[in-house]
Amino acid sequence: MLAWTSGRRWRAPARVLAVPALLAAAAACGGPARSAALPPDTPSATWTATATATPLPRTATATPLPPPPTPTPFPLPPPMKPLAGRPGWSPELLDTALRRGDTTRPVVYLTFDDGWGYPDQVLRILRQRWVPATACLAGQFMRTHAAFVRAWLAAGETLCNHTYDHPHLLSVAGTSPLGQRTVTMDQILRTQALLGRIAPGAVMTPFFRPPYGEQNDAVRNGAAWLGYRTILWSLEDADYRPGLDPAGVRNAIVGNAHDGDIILLHFERWSTVEALPSIIDGLRGRGFTILGLQSLPSGR
Numbered sequence: 001m002l003a004w005t006s007g008r009r010w011r012a013p014a015r016v017l018a019v020p021a022l023l024a025a026a027a028a029c030g031g032p033a034r035s036a037a038l039p040p041d042t043p044s045a046t047w048t049a050t051a052t053a054t055p056l057p058r059t060a061t062a063t064p065l066p067p068p069p070t071p072t073p074f075p076l077p078p079p080m081k082p083l084a085g086r087p088g089w090s091p092e093l094l095d096t097a098l099r100r101g102d103t104t105r106p107v108v109y110l111t112f113d114d115g116w117g118y119p120d121q122v123l124r125i126l127r128q129r130w131v132p133a134t135a136c137l138a139g140q141f142m143r144t145h146a147a148f149v150r151a152w153l154a155a156g157e158t159l160c161n162h163t164y165d166h167p168h169l170l171s172v173a174g175t176s177p178l179g180q181r182t183v184t185m186d187q188i189l190r191t192q193a194l195l196g197r198i199a200p201g202a203v204m205t206p207f208f209r210p211p212y213g214e215q216n217d218a219v220r221n222g223a224a225w226l227g228y229r230t231i232l233w234s235l236e237d238a239d240y241r242p243g244l245d246p247a248g249v250r251n252a253i254v255g256n257a258h259d260g261d262i263i264l265l266h267f268e269r270w271s272t273v274e275a276l277p278s279i280i281d282g283l284r285g286r287g288f289t290i291l292g293l294q295s296l297p298s299g300r
Contacts (some may be wrong), residue, residue: 117268
């Protein structure tokens with residue numbers, strides 16, 4: 001039995017069984033199971049659950065990191081004292097890399113790197129054709145080939161500092177600019193001191209060629225503080241391209257040369273040795289004068 005409350009809602013008296021229980025009892029006694037229909041005006045017993053939103057925890061506001069400090073550039077080297085054969089570079093030029101020489105006239109600059117391979121054969125060809133060139137030699141090569149170093153200098157050819165043991169300068173010192181600068185200076189000084197023991201009184205041209213052409217501000221600045229300007233090239237090492245025979249090396253150099261090009265070749269390629277006479281003849285045939293690095297102009 002349901003009771004009507006003043007709030008117009010039906011509720012079951014405390015002692016009256018719920019409808020489902022009455023039906024179940026009637027069925028158990030064999031009586032008909034009647035449906036207990038609610039009066040027509042019974043309000044719908046629909047429950048609406050009102051969810052109370054639980055506030056989410058606040059996301060902590062990230063404090064912006066301060067901007068990284070601006071790296072302090074290395075100081076420029078002091079002005080170099082005038083020395084015989086040293087270009088009159090300003091400190092700013094001394095601290096920058098040089099890739100090309102005099103572009104106002106038909107000249108090219110011939111350089112050979114490393115030293116290992118066929119240095120005697122290269123020197124013989126240069127002597128036969130009266131060609132100046134610059135050898136960028138690693139100190140480790142010079143230490144075991146002192147006789148060649150003296151013969152090269154005696155022939156009037158010039159030297160360029162190429163580090164002592166030909167390292168990857170940007171890798172051996174990690175990412176520290178100061179470390180890269182320190183390693184560069186150590187490599188240069190070791191090679192310079194070695195030359196003084198091999199050929200007392202001999203001097204290198206004031207050029208430093210980093211192995212593999214790897215250089216940055218720290219490397220260039222380290223060389224500049226020792227009086228060396230970093231020198232690269234403008235006509236790439238065609239003799240290092242795989243599959244090039246002597247004719248291919250010759251065509252890559254002679255066919256692509258422009259005024260002021262600094263040409264890079266290597267002592268250790270036999271294809272270069274075979275191509276060298278035709279390279280010299282071909283460059284001269286195009287009207288180029290072949291020079292070494294000691295003839296580079298000073299104002300660039």
